[in-house]
Amino acid sequence: MSEIRFEGVERRFHRPGGNFLALENICFEVAEREFVALVGPSGCGKTTLLRMAAGLDFPTGGRVLVGNREVRGPGPDRAVVFQQFALFPWKTIRQNIGFGLKCKGTPLTQRREIIEHYVTLMGLQGHGDAYPHQLSGGMQQRVAIARSYALEPDVLLMDEPFGALDAQTRVLMQEELVRLARDNPRTVLFITHSVDEAVYLADRVIVMTPRPGRISAIIDIGLVRRTERWIDCEHIEEVMAQKSFVHLRSRIWRLLRGLESSGETVGRAMETGVG
Amino acid sequence: MAALNGPTPAVRAGTLLEAWVLPAFGIVTFLMLWAGCTAAGLAPARLLPGPGAAAAEFIDLTHTPYSGAVLQVHLLASLMKFSLGYGLAVLTGVPLGLMMGRYRIVEWAIAPLYESIRFIPPIAWVPFSILWLGTGFLAPTLVIFSGAFSPCVLNAYRGVHTADRAVLEAAQTLGAGRWATMTEVLLPAALPDIVAGLRVAAGFAWQSLIGAELIVGSTGLGYLIIQGESNLSSTVVVAGMITIGLTGAAIDFAMLRAERFVRRNWGQ
Numbered sequence: 001m002s003e004i005r006f007e008g009v010e011r012r013f014h015r016p017g018g019n020f021l022a023l024e025n026i027c028f029e030v031a032e033r034e035f036v037a038l039v040g041p042s043g044c045g046k047t048t049l050l051r052m053a054a055g056l057d058f059p060t061g062g063r064v065l066v067g068n069r070e071v072r073g074p075g076p077d078r079a080v081v082f083q084q085f086a087l088f089p090w091k092t093i094r095q096n097i098g099f100g101l102k103c104k105g106t107p108l109t110q111r112r113e114i115i116e117h118y119v120t121l122m123g124l125q126g127h128g129d130a131y132p133h134q135l136s137g138g139m140q141q142r143v144a145i146a147r148s149y150a151l152e153p154d155v156l157l158m159d160e161p162f163g164a165l166d167a168q169t170r171v172l173m174q175e176e177l178v179r180l181a182r183d184n185p186r187t188v189l190f191i192t193h194s195v196d197e198a199v200y201l202a203d204r205v206i207v208m209t210p211r212p213g214r215i216s217a218i219i220d221i222g223l224v225r226r227t228e229r230w231i232d233c234e235h236i237e238e239v240m241a242q243k244s245f246v247h248l249r250s251r252i253w254r255l256l257r258g259l260e261s262s263g264e265t266v267g268r269a270m271e272t273g274v275g
Numbered sequence: 276m277a278a279l280n281g282p283t284p285a286v287r288a289g290t291l292l293e294a295w296v297l298p299a300f301g302i303v304t305f306l307m308l309w310a311g312c313t314a315a316g317l318a319p320a321r322l323l324p325g326p327g328a329a330a331a332e333f334i335d336l337t338h339t340p341y342s343g344a345v346l347q348v349h350l351l352a353s354l355m356k357f358s359l360g361y362g363l364a365v366l367t368g369v370p371l372g373l374m375m376g377r378y379r380i381v382e383w384a385i386a387p388l389y390e391s392i393r394f395i396p397p398i399a400w401v402p403f404s405i406l407w408l409g410t411g412f413l414a415p416t417l418v419i420f421s422g423a424f425s426p427c428v429l430n431a432y433r434g435v436h437t438a439d440r441a442v443l444e445a446a447q448t449l450g451a452g453r454w455a456t457m458t459e460v461l462l463p464a465a466l467p468d469i470v471a472g473l474r475v476a477a478g479f480a481w482q483s484l485i486g487a488e489l490i491v492g493s494t495g496l497g498y499l500i501i502q503g504e505s506n507l508s509s510t511v512v513v514a515g516m517i518t519i520g521l522t523g524a525a526i527d528f529a530m531l532r533a534e535r536f537v538r539r540n541w542g543q
Binding site for chain 1: 448
């Protein structure tokens with residue numbers, strides 16, 4: 001049981017000069033082994049939602065449940081991949097990947113096996129004893145992903161994990177994530193600024209509006225992906241060339257621009273735009 | 276090629292100038308001024324010995340016992356007191372600083388007390404240290420402890436506060452318990468600050484040690500120079516002061532190297 005459920009979540013921040021409503025009436029569910037992407041302009045509270053699922057932030061109204069239990073704090077059942085990697089700079093790549101396992105008390109020999117498995121899987125061979133600052137951004141991010149995967153968490157929370165990467169590395173990492181998700185499906189909540197990324201990776205895309213953050217639309221990608229057999233495409237650019245992909249992408253863009261949305265969200269999203 | 280190679284010697288010369296020529300120039304100028312003052316008879320040699328006399332006394336002290344021991348033994352006595360007091364300060368101060376940085380409850384309970392105590396200069400602990408520990412080896416040790424303790428606490432505390440929150444959160448989401456968070460995340464995260472604090476603490480500790488030995492003690496460099504003063508032997512005083520200065524500089528240099536090592540290996 002690893003579904004994530006947001007039930008009428010509201011989040012107010014106390015600011016000098018009054019309260020600031022960051023999130024209002026957020027209701028959605030990420031089903032078990034489903035990949036859900038959150039898109040929306042900066043400041044729409046995407047990261048706050050993810051932090052709530054991680055147990056690093058808490059709602060001021062409503063509830064956040066993971067596996068039917070209210071989230072009370074962080075835990076190794078919900079791995080987080082942070083935008084800025086957040087690797088331990090004083091630990092080697094192997095020590096970074098093995099940290100969660102060490103905390104869990106996994107025996108050393110078994111731990112070594114798992115670490116080697118992820119070092120190989122993520123293409124980090126020959127860098128196992130390097131320190132994070134000696135690696136490129138793309139490699140650092142692979143270490144961060146390996147560190148989360150190594151615990152085999154039921155839930156994976158990813159906050160713009162590829163945001164800091166160059167375009168080429170980004171594509172490689174996206175393809176890798178699709179492979180990993182196919183071989184080893186998890187419940188994933190994924191935040192991104194990139195509509196392409198969301199459509200390529202997710203089963204469902206949730207579009208949010210800013211200030212206060214609300215859900216504007218939920219778009220099902222999984223059905224299209226299965227019927228159009230995107231899985232047969234080896235590379236991202238082939239998927240992106242599909243008519244169905246282009247159609248979904250422009251639909252989300254229109255939503256973000258507020259052209260297709262109803263009433264109050266018009267204009268709001270347009271002001272802010274999407275990065 | 277000439278244009279490419281051109282700047283290299285200039286850079287090297289600059290480094291050489293900064294590293295050796297200018298410091299040497301400063302020291303030589305100082306020694307000449309000093310020798311000039313004594314040679315001109317600005318003060319009687321009894322009160323202001325020249326560099327030559329001081330150097331001769333320095334060499335003499337290394338093989339002729341003065342106040343019960345040769346210079347090296349006095350130095351060793353001081354260093355032993357230093358190591359004990361400083362070691363205790365590091366072993367208690369750093370964990371306390373880490374706890375204060377990590378747990379609000381500890382911070383609130385300790386901070387006001389600590390803030391008051393840290394403004395009591397180490398020398399002010401001398402009377403108490405004599406009352407409690409007599410005039411032996413341990414009295415100056417307590418004084419050193421009080422000098423080194425503060426910077427240890429302060430820097431460990433600051434190190435935890437300035438640690439990257441994202442890294443701490445990452446550790447929590449990976450299931451790190453209290454002990455692992457402290458030893459594997461906060462301590463290393465704070466280490467650059469802690470080492471900087473250890474360097475400041477070492478300086479304070481060395482200075483307070485000499486101060487303490489001037490008042491209590493029967494061995495050590497401070498004791499040596501106060502004996503020199505009682506015997507109106509200004510060369511002993513100067514030779515002792517030079518030893519104190521050079522040893523302090525050596526300790527600081529070692530700590531600086533440790534600090535640089537940590538910064539480099541912590542990827543900062």
